[in-house]
Amino acid sequence: xxxxxxxxxxxxxxxxxxxxxxxxxxxxxxxxxxxxxxxxxxxxxxxxxxxxxxxxxxxxxxxxxxxxxxxxxxxxxxxxxxxxxxxxxxxxxxxxxxxxxxxxxxxxxxxxxxxxxxxxxxxxxxxxxxxxxxxxxxxxxxxxxxxxxxxxxxxxxxxxxxxxxxxxxxxxxxxxxxxxxxxxxxxxxxxxxxxxxxxxxxxxxxxxxxxxxxxxxxxxxxxxxxxxxxxxxxxxxxxxxxxxxxxxxxxxxxxxxxxxxxxxxxxxxx
Ligand SMILES: C[S@@+](CC[C@H](N)C(=O)[O-])C[C@H]1O[C@@H](n2cnc3c(N)ncnc32)[C@H](O)[C@@H]1O
Numbered sequence: 349x350x351x352x353x354x355x356x357x358x359x360x361x362x363x364x365x366x367x368x369x370x371x372x373x374x375x376x377x378x379x380x381x382x383x384x385x386x387x388x389x390x391x392x393x394x395x396x397x398x399x400x401x402x403x404x405x406x407x408x409x410x411x412x413x414x415x416x417x418x419x420x421x422x423x424x425x426x427x428x429x430x431x432x433x434x435x436x437x438x439x440x441x442x443x444x445x446x447x448x449x450x451x452x453x454x455x456x457x458x459x460x461x462x463x464x465x466x467x468x469x470x471x472x473x474x475x476x477x478x479x480x481x482x483x484x485x486x487x488x489x490x491x492x493x494x495x496x497x498x499x500x501x502x503x504x505x506x507x508x509x510x511x512x513x514x515x516x517x518x519x520x521x522x523x524x525x526x527x528x529x530x531x532x533x534x535x536x537x538x539x540x541x542x543x544x545x546x547x548x549x550x551x552x553x554x555x556x557x558x559x560x561x562x563x564x565x566x567x568x569x570x571x572x573x574x575x576x577x578x579x580x581x582x583x584x585x586x587x588x589x590x591x592x593x594x595x596x597x598x599x600x601x602x603x604x605x606x607x608x609x610x611x612x613x614x615x616x617x618x
Contacts, residue, residue: 351391353394355462359455359456359459360550360552361552362459364404364407365407365408365438366388366436367399369382369439370386370396374386379412380408380412382443384442391466402595403546405592406577406608409588409596410531411501412584413575413580413610415440416580416581416584417497417499417529417612418529421527425497426449428494429449429450429451429495429496429497430452430497431451431489431496431498432452432453432499432500433485433500434480436455436459437459437463441473445472445473450494451473451474452475452488452489452492453474454478454485455475456477456479457477460477481507483518497527498527498528500530502531504531505533505554516568521568524618526615527613528569528612528613529611529612533558533609534603534607534608535557535607537554537603537608538556538557561609561611569615571613572613574611576605577596578599
């Protein structure tokens, strides 16, 4: 039976990467092979066909780069805790579960209500309703065993700079010496949204302009890696179909690629 969705404006944007992953999984050579995304797009009553353009493939490549940040953490801390802040309908836990990791997926109420229709909590997997901008989720994380990896993909971009920076400072204080991955977009990217076919199909717009992720070190973070689609990890690029590799190379010096950064930070020792 098909499922009606009623999501807030920013929450609706989760359907873009979901559809990107479903389209990717339908290809002969898929990056993420996310069969669950196909199932979800076939169950959710929504006109996904209105989403077009390079951002669909881009969301898949972004997920693969963030996956590798998490994998690197899990290689060192297989029984650590991963927290995905603003998870949407991501299937990252299913992709990266090593049988030991503890995982928390957090998102706001309407998104989490939708997510709970398709995903279930288990011994090592917990869904939490909450906002990245609140502190309620902190205790759920500190109760979990082992070192923590924090991740927030395509979420902070939608909010005002002051709110993002205050939240990053709070997180850095609460979780010292902790890896934290999130994306930043420069002025070019923000100003070209109205020309982007996926944004023509939704009302939400990204707000936070961050031309240089290094400036976020003022929030108690240390920048470890900052990648664009043209600079994926070598182990990741091997999983990309040839046309993506060529496009990333060809467009690697153009503003749409150079102004969108997928960053890995570590919070200050405290
Ligand atoms: C573009 S989607 C990204 C979803 C997911 N990270 C992915 O890459 O598939 C933006 C997400 O931000 C979530 N979101 C909106 N406001 C939020 C908040 N205050 N705290 C946490 N997540 C939020 C939305 O519900 C949505 O899931």
